[in-house]
Amino acid sequence: MMATIAMNDPFAQVPALGPERPVVWPARTHRKLANGLEIVLVESHTIPKFTGELYFRSGNASAVAQAPALAEITATVVRTGTEERSSRQIEEDLRRIGADIGTSAGADTSAIGFNGLVEFSLDLLKLVAELAQRASFRENEFERERRQMIEGLRIARTTPSFLANERMCRVLFGAHPYAIIAATESQVKEYRLAQLAEFYRAHYRPGNAVLIAVGDFAAPQMMEQIDRIFGSWKPAEVPGVPAVSLPRLRGRHVHLVHLAESVQTQVLVANHAITRKHPDWLRLALANSIYGGAFNSRLIMNIREQKGYTYSPRSSVHALRQYGYFTVNAAVRNDVVAATLTEIFYELDRMRSLAVAEDELSDARTYMSGVFSLGLATQDGLASQLSNVYLYDLPEDYVETLRQRVRALTAADVLAAARAYFDSANAQIIIVGDRRQIADQVGLFGQITEYDAEPN
Numbered sequence: 197m198m199a200t201i202a203m204n205d206p207f208a209q210v211p212a213l214g215p216e217r218p219v220v221w222p223a224r225t226h227r228k229l230a231n232g233l234e235i236v237l238v239e240s241h242t243i244p245k246f247t248g249e250l251y252f253r254s255g256n257a258s259a260v261a262q263a264p265a266l267a268e269i270t271a272t273v274v275r276t277g278t279e280e281r282s283s284r285q286i287e288e289d290l291r292r293i294g295a296d297i298g299t300s301a302g303a304d305t306s307a308i309g310f311n312g313l314v315e316f317s318l319d320l321l322k323l324v325a326e327l328a329q330r331a332s333f334r335e336n337e338f339e340r341e342r343r344q345m346i347e348g349l350r351i352a353r354t355t356p357s358f359l360a361n362e363r364m365c366r367v368l369f370g371a372h373p374y375a376i377i378a379a380t381e382s383q384v385k386e387y388r389l390a391q392l393a394e395f396y397r398a399h400y401r402p403g404n405a406v407l408i409a410v411g412d413f414a415a416p417q418m419m420e421q422i423d424r425i426f427g428s429w430k431p432a433e434v435p436g437v438p439a440v441s442l443p444r445l446r447g448r449h450v451h452l453v454h455l456a457e458s459v460q461t462q463v464l465v466a467n468h469a470i471t472r473k474h475p476d477w478l479r480l481a482l483a484n485s486i487y488g489g490a491f492n493s494r495l496i497m498n499i500r501e502q503k504g505y506t507y508s509p510r511s512s513v514h515a516l517r518q519y520g521y522f523t524v525n526a527a528v529r530n531d532v533v534a535a536t537l538t539e540i541f542y543e544l545d546r547m548r549s550l551a552v553a554e555d556e557l558s559d560a561r562t563y564m565s566g567v568f569s570l571g572l573a574t575q576d577g578l579a580s581q582l583s584n585v586y587l588y589d590l591p592e593d594y595v596e597t598l599r600q601r602v603r604a605l606t607a608a609d610v611l612a613a614a615r616a617y618f619d620s621a622n623a624q625i626i627i628v629g630d631r632r633q634i635a636d637q638v639g640l641f642g643q644i645t646e647y648d649a650e651p652n
Contacts, residue, residue: 219569221596224582225415229423231431232403236582237418238410240575246411246418247311247575250324251587253406253517254399255304257373257437262391264379267301267399269345270392274308274400275299276337278326283337286323295320297327303374304437304517305587306399311575314412318421325425328400338389346384353649356462356527356628359453362651364466364626367451368521370443380650402426404434406586410575439518442468445622448642452635453628455649461533461629465524465540467619472515472588478598479613480522482605484513486560487547487618488524494543495524503539505532513617517588522617530629534637537625541641544623547614551607565599 225237259266275297276283290296295312297320308327312320352358362377369375407422445468470476481489488495488511499505509526524544528536552560571577572595585594627638631646638644 219572219596219599223415225419226592227419229402229427231427231429232401232405233426233429234406234586235419235422236406236408236586237413237415238408238578238582239413239415240410240578241412243575244314244412245311245575246314246317246409246413247579248309248324248407248409248411249579249583250308250310250328250405250407251583252306252400253304253404253587254395254434255302255306256376257303257516258399258435259395260373260376262395263387264376264383266387266391266395267306269341269384269387270395271299271301271306271308272341272345273333273338273392274327274331274396276341277332277334278323279330279332280326281323289319289323293319297323299327303377317413317418318425321421321425325429328405328426329429331396331400333389333393333396335389338392342384342387345379346381349378349381349384352378354455356455356458356460357525359455359628359649360462360464360525360626363451363453363628363647364464364523364624366651367445367449367624367626368442368466368468369519370440372440372442372519373437374516374519398432399434401432401434402429403431406583408579408582408586410579410582437518442519445624448621448623448625450625450627450638450642450644451647452631452638452644453626453647453649454631455628456630458629459530460527461530461627461634463524463526463528463533463536463540464626464628465537465623466626467522467617467623469513469520469522469617470515471517471520472584472590474520476613476616477513477515478601479605479609480513480617482560482564482602483547483610483613483618484511484522485564486552486556486610487511487543487614489513490560490563492559492563494546495540498543499526499528499536499539503532503535505529505536505539515588522619530633533627533629533634534640537638537641541620541623544614544618544620548611548618548620551611554607557605557607557610561602561605565602568598568602 222239227235256265256267293316297310300307308324310320310324365377366375495509499509506526506528511524514521524540526536581595625641
């Protein structure tokens with residue numbers, strides 16, 4: 197017999213949420229060196245470490261005219277040696293001072309990230325400066341990284357989520373450099389070491405960079421170190437990314453990437469949206485949280501909890517420097533592709549038609565504010581939030597005022613954002629799976645264009 201819980205059982209009562217605790221913001225130092233290098237320092241004395249990132253406002257979009265994904269492999273090879281140190285010497289020096297360095301590149305940025313003990317900050321910053329100014333580009337390191345990149349691409353081209361994102365970017369961005377997120381194997385084989393060095397010399401420049409550091413240091417002393425180490429870095433003009441107009445997408449269209457024998461189907465629905473600088477950004481972010489961005493969102497409650505179509509559906513808003521976009525993702529069984537798309541559009545249209553109830557709105561505001569606050573709890577998280585301010589040219593007090601602005605959002609704000617940016621009528625539907633099992637289902641939602649696992 198099932199036991200019942202007594203109404204007076206204290207464990208049966210869910211306590212009310214307490215008031216949101218205020219955030220005590222550490223002082224921020226913001227300065228630009230004579231050579232144009234932007235410096236942002238934040239003191240955080242919780243642990244005797246510091247974390248930083250040297251960002252360059254150039255990524256794969258800046259290099260498309262030379263070669264697809266060139267910034268990505270350039271960043272990887274930068275990490276492998278300098279004029280003063282070999283790859284092995286870099287690893288030994290990092291172990292000696294208990295530090296770590298990583299490099300990366302995306303559509304809009306390239307970066308050298310670092311963290312370590314503050315007592316060795318001078319040694320670590322000197323190594324970062326060497327990588328930024330005097331990377332060696334040795335042939336053997338380049339060939340090794342090229343082989344690894346090719347192996348990674350071979351794996352990626354069997355991965356439904358990668359294939360869906362690649363096709364989506366080509367559909368949404370057309371002739372814009374953002375359309376190309378990865379090279380093909382043949383394109384990587386055509387890379388030349390001189391191309392990497394040329395991109396590095398053109399884009400790894402102080403006037404194109406911002407150095408953000410958070411940690412257990414005194415800002416005046418840290419600024420003095422940075423000025424001494426990076427102040428002699430020679431400035432130069434940096435080529436920009438052309439502002440190419442996006443294709444005008446009218447009506448729903450299905451883009452089917454055939455992946456033979458696939459046991460499930462990757463569903464991706466996408467449309468153009470806005471950048472972080474747009475005044476509607478927070479309204480859209482909150483609408484997305486209610487629709488499919490939070491764990492208790494409508495999409496998850498519908499197609500995961502109620503119908504069991506998929507384990508982890510998700511919607512997201514993505515901001516690049518020039519453009520933004522909105523996506524809905526789900527990996528589902530082959531037999532429920534049409535049913536999944538039906539529910540995705542049902543929930544989109546419900547968001548566009550009816551204002552959210554006050555309790556749902558309040559929960560979403562609390563969730564969005566809470567997730568943001570959790571992201572500030574570490575040095576890495578605080579540095580990441582600040583990077584949005586300086587890479588996307590947001591107001592100086594953007595981070596400090598975000599929770600206040602989220603709490604001020606209303607149901608009318610959410611409804612207006614959903615109607616403007618959940619473009620259900622013109623959504624592009626990207627499907628990756630076995631055409632024999634899903635073509636009849638997806639054909640119900642629009643004209644089909646078919647592709648293979650290469651970008652053809």
